[in-house]
Amino acid sequence: MPPASPGPILRRRRLGNELRRLREHAGLTGDQVIDRIGWASASKLSRLENGRSRPDPEDVDALLTIYGAADELRAELIGIAHEAGDMRGWMRKFPVMTEQQRAFAELEAGCAEISEYSPVLVPGLLQTPGYARHRILSAAKVAEEAGDPDPEDPETEVGARRSRQALLEHVTRYTAVLEETAFGRRAGPPEVLREQLVHLCELARLPNVELRLLLRDTQVGDWYVPPTAFSVYRFADPLDPETLAIESGFGDVMSTEVSTLNRYKVVFEWLCSSALSASDTISWLIEATGPLTGTAVESTVASGPATAPTQRRPGSGRLTTER
Numbered sequence: 398m399p400p401a402s403p404g405p406i407l408r409r410r411r412l413g414n415e416l417r418r419l420r421e422h423a424g425l426t427g428d429q430v431i432d433r434i435g436w437a438s439a440s441k442l443s444r445l446e447n448g449r450s451r452p453d454p455e456d457v458d459a460l461l462t463i464y465g466a467a468d469e470l471r472a473e474l475i476g477i478a479h480e481a482g483d484m485r486g487w488m489r490k491f492p493v494m495t496e497q498q499r500a501f502a503e504l505e506a507g508c509a510e511i512s513e514y515s516p517v518l519v520p521g522l523l524q525t526p527g528y529a530r531h532r533i534l535s536a537a538k539v540a541e542e543a544g545d546p547d548p549e550d551p552e553t554e555v556g557a558r559r560s561r562q563a564l565l566e567h568v569t570r571y572t573a574v575l576e577e578t579a580f581g582r583r584a585g586p587p588e589v590l591r592e593q594l595v596h597l598c599e600l601a602r603l604p605n606v607e608l609r610l611l612l613r614d615t616q617v618g619d620w621y622v623p624p625t626a627f628s629v630y631r632f633a634d635p636l637d638p639e640t641l642a643i644e645s646g647f648g649d650v651m652s653t654e655v656s657t658l659n660r661y662k663v664v665f666e667w668l669c670s671s672a673l674s675a676s677d678t679i680s681w682l683i684e685a686t687g688p689l690t691g692t693a694v695e696s697t698v699a700s701g702p703a704t705a706p707t708q709r710r711p712g713s714g715r716l717t718t719e720r
Contacts, residue, residue: 404503408481410448410653411637412457415474417446419464434459454478498557500651504640505564510631512665513573514623518584519593520573521558522565523600523608528593529558531585565606569633572607574668580685594686601679609672610681618667627661 420430427442436442444450445457457478461471501521505511513520519528533554537547565571575597584590601608617623626644638653641661652658673681 404506405451405481406448406500406503407507407632407637407640408477409450409452410640411634412452412474412477412481413446413448414636414638415470415477416457416460416464419461419466420446423464425463430460430463433463451482452478454482498554498561500649501642502557502561504628504630504642504651505561505568507632507637508564508568508630509633510570511568511572511628512631512662513571513626513628514665514668515573515579515626516576516623517579518626519575519579519597520626520628522562522571523573523597524558524562525589525593525596526555526559527589528585529555531589565600565603568605570605570607572609572669574609574611574665574672576611577613591686594682598679598682598686601675601682607675608678608682609669609675610678611668611672615671617671618664621664621667623664623668627664629658629661629665 533551540547600606628642630640641652641658643650
């Protein structure tokens with residue numbers, strides 16, 4: 398089960414932000430600090446402030462002395478430096494984890510709120526083992542044919558994803574906007590989609606989980622089309638920086654840049670406004686899965702859910718036969 402505390406990468410970012418703030422408050426440039434502390438590498442301070450290197454608590458202590466940090470703040474930041482460097486100890490709290498999923502696991506641990514948009518797939522935190530296995534095996538085939546095979550065992554990858562999913566027991570609020578196209582027949586065999594839809598029905602009833610379905614032909618904003626999947630992570634401590642993850646098929650980008658984050662937050666608000674309400678989404682999922690016994694979904698999958706369940710207009714309780 399994932400730990401309730403933030404992972405080392407988030408700790409590094411928090412520490413870096415604090416060190417930069419203290420340096421600027423002391424009126425010192427990076428070069429001045431390097432000269433005073435006697436470090437040989439001019440980039441060492443930059444890597445610490447940007448959260449790109451594992452901090453040495455002794456180095457952090459030396460910086461705090463130069464900046465004249467108060468005792469209470471010094472003790473807090475030294476503690477954060479120890480947490481930021483304890484990657485191995487933190488990872489032991491997971492039953493299983495792979496290098497590929499580690500970055501997401503670190504972001505998710507300790508989260509107070511997660512907002513996700515996925516245009517063509519069910520997000521990893523919501524996937525059943527069967528659905529996840531098809532995603533992992535199909536991606537591995539691409540890597541194999543490209544001459545760059547994935548060294549991880551597919552079942553280890555599935556286990557790692559399941560380990561991450563325990564987060565939903567701890568996060569205060571999880572909201573996801575799913576595209577209707579994610580449930581088309583290209584995503585997997587009928588029995589896999591049936592299981593996935595039933596699982597989403599169960600998750601949507603959790604008090605801290607909100608799922609919103611965006612129907613295929615629904616307009617977003619002024620004909621805006623989000624180009625890729627993304628997630629926004631918020632943490633209980635306001636000093637831990639909000640983080641954006643932009644997900645693509647073969648690489649992911651993480652950012653704490655405020656201006657970039659704000660744009661994606663606006664997009665997520667537009668998506669939520671255009672999508673079905675949480676209650677109407679549950680109704681859609683129930684109709685797509687039949688009476689939750691798996692008997693009615695095969696015909697739905699065969700033609701695509703857009704043609705089977707009766708749809709509701711966003712924001713209304715009125716049923717419509719529009720597709």
